[in-house]
Amino acid sequence: MLVPLKWLKEYVKIDVSAEELARRMTMTGTKVEGIHRKGEGISNVVVGRILSIQPHPNADKLVVCTVDVGTEQCTLVTGAPNVEKDQLVAVALDGATLPGGHRINRSTIRGVESCGMLCSGEELELTDEDYPGAEEYGILVLKEEYPLGMDIREALGLDDEVIEFEITSNRPDCLSIIGIAREVAVTLNSNFKPLNIEVKSGVGDVNTEATVKVDAPDLCPRYCARVVKDVRIGPSPRWMQQRLAAAGVRPINNIVDITNYVMLEMGQPMHAFDLDKLAGKTVVVRRAYKGEKLITLDDKERLLNDSMLVIADVEKAIGLAGVMGGANTEISSETRNVLLESANFDRGCIRLTAKALGLRSESSSRFEKGLDPHNAREAIDRAVQLIQELEAGTVVEGVIDVCSASLDDRVLDIPYKRVNELLGLNLSPEEMADILKKLEFKVEVRGDVLRLVVPAFRQDVEGVADIAEEVARIYGYDKIPMTLMEGTVSRGRKTRRQKLTDMVKEVLVGTGLYEAVTYSFTSPRVYETIGITDPQDIPMTVKIANPLGEDQSIMRTTLIPSILEVLSRNRNRGLQECRIFEIGTAFLPKALPLKELPNEIRTLTIGEYGPGMDYYDLKGKIETLLKFLGLLAEAEFMPHVHPAFHPGRTALLKIGNVEAGVMGEIHPRIAQNYQLEERVIVAELDFDKLLDLAKEQRRYKPLPKYPAVTRDLALVVQRDILAGQVEKCIRKLGGELLEEVELFDVYVGSQIPEGYKSLAYTLTYRAADRTLTDEEVNLLHGSIVKGLEEALGAKLR
Amino acid sequence: MRTKLEQIRKEAQDALEKLNVLNELDSFRIEFLGKKGKLTQILRGMGSLPPEERPKIGQLANEIRAYLEQEIERKTRQLEEAALNQRLKDEAIDVTMPGKRYYRGKLHPLSIVLNEIKDIFLGLGFEIAEGPEVELDYYNFEALNIPKNHPARDTQDTFYITENILLRTHTSPTQIRVMERQKPPIKIIVPGRVYRSDEVDATHSPIFHQVEGLVIDRNITMGDLKGTLDVFAKEMFGPRTRTQFRPHYFPFTEPSAEMDVSCASCDGVGCRVCSYTGWIEILGAGMVHPKVLMYGGIDPNEYSGFAFGMGLDRITNLKYGIDDIRLLFENDIRFLEQF
16 A cells, blocks of 8 residues: 555644654554655756747757746757647756766757756656656656746655555555554554545435446445536546555546545545446446456456346446446546446455456455445545535535445453453553554443444454454554463474484485475476376376466376486586485375375485496485384385386385385486486385384394304305395395395306306304304304205305 | 623624614524524533533523513514604605595485474474375365455465365464364474465575464463564574564464564664664464364363464575575575585
8 A cells, every 4th residue: 555645644643754654653563565755866857948949050859948947047958859839847957866866967969058958757757657648758748837946846746755555454444545544643642633524515316317226235235326417527636646646546537536536545445437328327236147248447358257246227237346347337538427436345256256357456455355334425425525626527416325234333342351361461441441442442441341332444353352453553562571381381392203204314314315305296297207108107196276387287296206307407507416315295186086185195205316326326325214214124125117217227115015115227218308318316215104114113132242153155046036035045044043144246257157146145143142163053054055055046156 | 601602792782783674583583592592502512611610601691691682672672663653654644635525415404494493492392293285275264264255365375276175375274283183282383385376486486385383272472472482583593683573464363463583684783684674574473363263173262372484495595595495496416515
């Protein structure tokens, strides 16, 4: 809400600077976004009259003007095409400054001395809203009379300060100069000067001029109409135009400007119809017909439906209630008779309509927040008062007022102690009453209860919490003492999963991985990019109905693309290596269309590329993690096929019988889709499952008292026999006495028959209760060798 | 014989003097003191000596043996010392060369700052709650006193999945979920990811993160809200931090407030970081609206509470001087390794 300070001062005494006002208003709840000074930067620019125009002796496109600036006559050179004798213009005198820091000095232009410059609207940074015609090419021509030599800022109303307030949606009453003035009065402890609305008696009787029928009283609790005859359409006076412009509303003509002026002043949107274009001279307030069309004032055709409210005559819609008028009844220069509307509409309906049509207006943004029905009547009187004052037309006697809204006082009984309890204060009922009275509540202290009559303009106040806020903000939030909660002592703690999650992150960081954070929505085409082409393999997804774009239109079901994108970005930026992980959410719908919330699966994804990074590097990291979670002994990595991965370098991670994820080298073709030429290793694990299974509890095992015996074992096996199989077999055969099995060498080559490989292990034997003898160990070792031969055809090398 | 012995002593002394390699000491010992060594050889001739000479010569020989052994010991130590010194000298390295490389990654800055926030509130007795990111309209709006067509919905441009299912626009729906399953006292923070359909720029991201807080008990006051958040601000931004509470409007709290902290860059004097105001807005807060308590099944006449919500991304950026929110989601390693 833009509030010109001079306008505001008509309703409230302000004897502090704009900055001080802004600070104090912010602290009582009307936050100031900024203070604008339109004329800032303009100095020594005055009103002048062009007395004569001579051709420039040395230049075809320039002219030499003699200009009266009040104190003197000066010579000015200009190239503006629109300069004419007797015009009132803006003259930048020697030493003047213009917005943007430009300085104008006396100078000689092609041999003729110019004592300054004739300014264009653009040079003064003015728009048509600031002054009609300001955006025209050429010098700025003033259409009204101003004293010669007058500071241009004063003439154009640029010397005012305009305060921009952020009005929260609970305070539509403050979307008005008067609403702000009330707040200022309370804030500064100053006096609010209410408007004095007086309408001189009019001619005739409004009821013979027009009829109003409200067919949808649920959506239109009040409709006030007045008629003005013989209007003289023309520009509104400069002071009104300046105020409108300063408040951000473009001046149009006197009638329209008056309706806008009243809206800004009182917060009540109004509309003016060309009465002669109303069929049957009747206003009908009704729901739109399904498929009904209306061309609104912005010349756009709008398709309506029956949840929208229209203003109509007996034949056709003539306006979208509370949103925008129709072009068919627009005020034009030919308009003779006017019907003024000041109504109250259902907030929900207006918001829905404005949203459905993508048409937000000053009017709809007020109605949708809920307005006081009292104000409709006052505003229409104010409008005709202005029409009378400006002699813009002849007001017809009487108001048509169709009202089903309750205009009764709203009374609240508030236990004042509860207010203190909520705030942590100890105010007396009288202190509270004082504050509330300043806010125009009527207050009666009845023992422990404050009986309040809520001011009609405060539609937002409903109960004790609202009253607590009113008291607190005026008393001062800063005066509420800071305390720490009393009551039950609570214990702050993380749950097991939260603790484990945080610890896992540290473990992963310890293996050299950086944590990434990526978006959770993605493109539906992402499945193709990671090689999932069969429609049957594409999972069900949660689709966003109104995405920012196709690329961000589904919730991810896998984090593999996210991690590949991060690797790709780092590679494209020239990084030789990159190691990252993310614990993020995948969204898996239970059924489509979505009826209940999808499963949100926390997923751990790891990705890396760079020197030394291969399947085994990542597997080592995962084993480190599994060891931390107490799951390593149960973990198995089984060869696996997945469209995104290298068919020979991919494993399924199983913990016992539970499939916990997939890891491996990304298929080179998939890597290429991400502009990754090198080997890329990725794992995607179901983090929730890992945490479910985790055995993070540790128990002490006595340290071994007896020495261990080690034996090396070099085996030759067929190449397709997996090290995992061999190790599993060794452990089974070794039983309790076999403490550790470590693979230390793998060899394939000329020493070994074709199709075979050699695996060399160190086996560690130990008994808990005695020193193992050589014989015992030899026996066991021998049986392992034999068992391996039987089970896997392994031969000693 | 005596002369011979003296000669051996002399000879041994000379030999020992010249000796400068550790392993030659053994041959030296053998040469003089071994079974076939020179001293032993001479003593073998003892038999030819007159009996009265024998003890004297024996004594002399023993003296020489003891002397030589002592000398060998001395020489050994001396040579060992020399050898060690030589080795140490040879082993000298360039200590300025770079160390071995160990890989350690980093947590994302959002995690680092979240951990700080969690630690502060855990210390104040809060627990950590979580809620779904795909959420029902009921929890995200309705139960937070934002009915359909409430203008406050405009300030939170929402991604919808269906008419009733959406991507949560704030972490506040978890307030209701926790109230539904837990009776007061409630003292929780809710960190989480939230979504708003904002186009991306330096200060906007359609995905960002919030930390919500909720306290409900008997006799909770606005003074408690101020006190708790002031403690938080001082822990988070340093003990010199001051806080300022301004009235504001949120549909789910009443009274509502925005909290500013004194700008850490200029200590509240005014600088570019705080747009020359001295203050930086960091969170919204307020006393839980009675209607919201009722939606959560809690009697507003018996209980009261406060709630607050802050933008994790914004606080992270503030803390590290990051000027573009997009950096948080790019995951450039050169960015991540700075924290």
